Amino acid sequence: MSNGALGAPHLPRSQPLAKPGIALVSARRQSLLRAGDSRIADQIFYYLMLACGASILALVVLIVYELITKSSLSWHAFGFKFFFASDWDPVNDKYGALPFVYGTIVSSFLSLLIAVPLAIGTAVFVTELSPRWLRTPLAFTTELLAAIPSVIYGLWAIFVLVPILRQYLQPWLAKYFGWTTLFEGPPYGIGMLAAGIILAIMILPIISSITREVMTAVSQQQREAVLALGATRWEMIRIGVLRNARAGILGGIILGLGRALGETMAVTMVIGNRPEIAKSLFAPGYTMASVIANEFSEATGDTYLSALVEVGLALFLVTIIVNSLAQVLVWSVTRGMPTRNG
Amino acid sequence: MDSKPKSLNLPHEISFYRRAVNSLVVGAAGLAVFLVLLPLGAIFAYLVYKGIGSVNWAFLTQTPKPVGEPGGGMANAIGGSVYILLIASAMGVPLGIGAGIFLSEYGRNHFGNFVRFTADVLNGVPSIIVGIVAYGLVVLTQGHFSALAGGVALAIMMIPTIARTTEAMLLLVPIQVREAAYGLGVSRWRTTLSITLRTATSGVITGVMLAFARVAGETAPLLFTAFGNQYWNWKANQPTAALSLQIFSYAISPFDEWHRQAWGGALILIILIVVSVTAVRVAAGRGMLRGAN
Numbered sequence: 223m224s225n226g227a228l229g230a231p232h233l234p235r236s237q238p239l240a241k242p243g244i245a246l247v248s249a250r251r252q253s254l255l256r257a258g259d260s261r262i263a264d265q266i267f268y269y270l271m272l273a274c275g276a277s278i279l280a281l282v283v284l285i286v287y288e289l290i291t292k293s294s295l296s297w298h299a300f301g302f303k304f305f306f307a308s309d310w311d312p313v314n315d316k317y318g319a320l321p322f323v324y325g326t327i328v329s330s331f332l333s334l335l336i337a338v339p340l341a342i343g344t345a346v347f348v349t350e351l352s353p354r355w356l357r358t359p360l361a362f363t364t365e366l367l368a369a370i371p372s373v374i375y376g377l378w379a380i381f382v383l384v385p386i387l388r389q390y391l392q393p394w395l396a397k398y399f400g401w402t403t404l405f406e407g408p409p410y411g412i413g414m415l416a417a418g419i420i421l422a423i424m425i426l427p428i429i430s431s432i433t434r435e436v437m438t439a440v441s442q443q444q445r446e447a448v449l450a451l452g453a454t455r456w457e458m459i460r461i462g463v464l465r466n467a468r469a470g471i472l473g474g475i476i477l478g479l480g481r482a483l484g485e486t487m488a489v490t491m492v493i494g495n496r497p498e499i500a501k502s503l504f505a506p507g508y509t510m511a512s513v514i515a516n517e518f519s520e521a522t523g524d525t526y527l528s529a530l531v532e533v534g535l536a537l538f539l540v541t542i543i544v545n546s547l548a549q550v551l552v553w554s555v556t557r558g559m560p561t562r563n564g
Numbered sequence: 565m566d567s568k569p570k571s572l573n574l575p576h577e578i579s580f581y582r583r584a585v586n587s588l589v590v591g592a593a594g595l596a597v598f599l600v601l602l603p604l605g606a607i608f609a610y611l612v613y614k615g616i617g618s619v620n621w622a623f624l625t626q627t628p629k630p631v632g633e634p635g636g637g638m639a640n641a642i643g644g645s646v647y648i649l650l651i652a653s654a655m656g657v658p659l660g661i662g663a664g665i666f667l668s669e670y671g672r673n674h675f676g677n678f679v680r681f682t683a684d685v686l687n688g689v690p691s692i693i694v695g696i697v698a699y700g701l702v703v704l705t706q707g708h709f710s711a712l713a714g715g716v717a718l719a720i721m722m723i724p725t726i727a728r729t730t731e732a733m734l735l736l737v738p739i740q741v742r743e744a745a746y747g748l749g750v751s752r753w754r755t756t757l758s759i760t761l762r763t764a765t766s767g768v769i770t771g772v773m774l775a776f777a778r779v780a781g782e783t784a785p786l787l788f789t790a791f792g793n794q795y796w797n798w799k800a801n802q803p804t805a806a807l808s809l810q811i812f813s814y815a816i817s818p819f820d821e822w823h824r825q826a827w828g829g830a831l832i833l834i835i836l837i838v839v840s841v842t843a844v845r846v847a848a849g850r851g852m853l854r855g856a857n
Contacts, residue, residue, distance in 0.1 A: 260754070264752045267753030267756070275666030275679045275727075276679070278683050278686060278723060279682050281720055282686055282689075288697045288701065289693070289697070292696075340599055343596025344593070344597050346593045364600060364601075364604075367604050369777055369778075369837060370607060371833060371834075371837070372784070373783040373812050373815070373830075374830045375607070377811060377826055377830050378607050378610060378611075380815055381823070455586050457586070477688070480688050483690070484693070486692045486784040491815060511784070514696065518788050519788040534693050534696045
C-alpha cells in the first residue's frame with residue numbers, strides 16, 4: 223500500500239487518524255502502534271480486575287463446596303433426622319442438632335424483640351427529630367457500637383450484664399411475670415435471656431443505620447406534603463416517612479436477624495452452652511454457632527467433625543437466604559447501586 | 565368579618581389526642597436513643613475502669629505466665645494479632661480493591677450486579693463459617709493450625725467490604741475526570757489507576773481501614789485457624805496467639821488474675837481499633853494523604 227500522507231483518502235473510514243507528528247506510517251505500523259498504544263495493556267488490566275471481581279464468586283462457591291463435602295459423612299449417617307433429633311452425644315457418635323437450632327432461633331428472635339423498637343426509635347430521632355447539630359455525633363456514636371469486637375461484648379456481658387441480670391432483672395421478672403412460665407427456674411444470670419440482650423445490643427447499629435438510610439431516601443416532598451395537610455410531627459413521620467420506607471426498614475430488621483443468627487463469641491460466652499431445650503428464658507441453651515466454636519477444634523472422630531460442619535452448612539444456608547431477602551428489600555427502597563456523582 | 569378560613573389557625577385545630585400522641589412518640593424516640601447510648605457508655609467506661617489497672621510495661625512486653633503466677637502479659641498476643649492482620653491485608657486489600665475497580669469501572673451490567681449481590685451475601689456469612697472453610701483449606705492441607713490459616717480467614721472477610729466501599733468511592737469521582745484523561749489520549753488502565761483511583765485515595769483508604777477494624781477484633785474465625793499460642797511465634801505455618809483469642813480464653817477461665825488481664829487486653833484491642841480508624845479518618849479528612857481532594 224502507499225504511505226499514509228498521500229493515501230489518506232484510500233484508508234478505510236473506520237481507521238483512526240494517525241497521531242500528529244507520526245502521520246507518515248504504513249497501515250501495518252499504524253495497527254502495531256494502535257495495539258502498543260494500550261489495547262493489550264487494557265485487555266490485561268480488564269482481565270486482572272475481572273479476576274478480582276470473580277474471586278468473590280469463587281469464594282462463595284468454595285465455601286459451599288467445602289461445607290458440602292466435609293459434611294457429607296454426617297448427612298449420609300443421619301439424613302434429615304439430624305435437624306429433628308435432640309440428643310448430641312459425641313461419646314456414642316449420635317448427633318441431633320435440634321437444641322442448637324432452637325437456641326439460635328429463640329436467642330435471635332428475643333434479640334429482635336428488644337432491638338427493633340430501640341433501633342427504629344433511634345433512627346426516627348436522628349433523622350427527623352434531633353437538632354441538626356446533634357445528628358452527626360449521634361449517628362457516629364451508634365456506629366461506634368458496631369466497631370466493638372464481639373469478644374469485648376462477651377467480656378462485658380460476663381462481668382457486668384450477667385451479674386445485673388442475676389441480682390436485679392431476673393428476680394424482678396420472676397416475681398411479676400413468672401406466670402407466663404417464660405421466667406422460671408433459678409436466676410443464674412447466664413442463659414438465653416443474657417444472650418438475647420447482648421445480641422440486641424450488637425445488632426442495634428445495623429438495623430438503626432439501615433433504617434436511617436432508607437428514611438433519608440424518602441423524598442422531602444413526601445414530608446412537606448403531609449405537613450401541608452396539617453399533620454403533627456409524628457403523623458408526618460408515620461404517614462410520610464415510615465410508610466414509604468417500610469420495605470427497607472423490614473430489610474434492615476432481617477439483616478439484623480442475619481447478624482444475630484451467625485453471631486458467635488458474645489453468645490458463646492453467656493448462653494450457658496448446654497444442649498437442652500427449655501421453655502424458660504432463664505435456662506442455659508446452646509446455639510449453632512456456639513457449638514461449632516466450642517467443639518470444632520476438639521472434635522475427635524470424623525463423624526463428630528462432619529456433624530459440626532453440617533451444623534455450619536445449615537447456618538450458612540439460613541443466613542444466605544435471610545441476607546438475600548434483606549438485600550432485595552433494602553434495594554427496593556434505595557435502588558441498590560451507589561449512583562455516580564453521589 | 566368572620567369569613568376568615570379557620571384552617572389558617574392550624575395549631576388550634578390539632579386535637580389534644582393527636583398532640584398527646586405526638587409528644588409521647590417524640591419522648592419515646594428520645595428514650596430509645598438514651599437506652600442505646602447507655603450500654604455504649606457502660607462498655608467504654610468499664611473497659612477503661614477495669615482495663616487501665618492491668619495495662620503496664622510488663623503487660624505489653626511479656627508473654628503469659630502459667631496459672632497461679634502473677635504478672636506476665638500479652639505481648640505475644642498483640643504481636644500475633646498484628647502479624648495475622650498483616651497476612652490478611654496482604655491478600656485481602658489488593659483483591660478487594662481490584663474487585664471494587666471491576667465493579668465501578670466494568671461492572672455496570674448483569675454480571676457486575678451478580679458480583680455485587682454476591683459480595684453483599686459474602687459480607688453476611690457468619691465469621692465462624694469462614695473459620696471452618698479456612699480450616700478445610702489451609703489447616704488440613706498444612707497439617708496444623710497456623711498464622712497463615714488465620715490470615716486467610718480474615719482476608720476472606722475483608723474482601724467484600726473493601727470491594728463495596730472502593731466501588732462506592734470510585735463512583736464518586738465524576739465521569740468528566742475520566743473523560744478528560746481519555747481525551748488526552750491516556751489509556752483506560754492508566755486512567756483508572758493514576759486518575760480515578762488516585763482521586764479517590766482517601767475514600768478507598770477509609771474503606772480499607774473499616775474492613776481492617778472489622779476483622780481486627782474477630783475471634784470466631786481464629787479459634788481453629790490461628791488457634792492461639794502461649795509463646796512468641798513468627799512462623800506462618802505455626803499456631804499463633806491473637807489478642808482476641810487471648811481475651812476469650814482468659815474471660816471464660818476461672819482465675820481472677822486472668823480476668824484482670826482479659827480487661828487489659830480488651831482495652832488495648834479497642835484502643836488499637838479506635839486509634840487506627842480515627843487517625844486515618846482525620847488524615848483523609850484533612851487531605852493529608854496523597855490524592856485526597
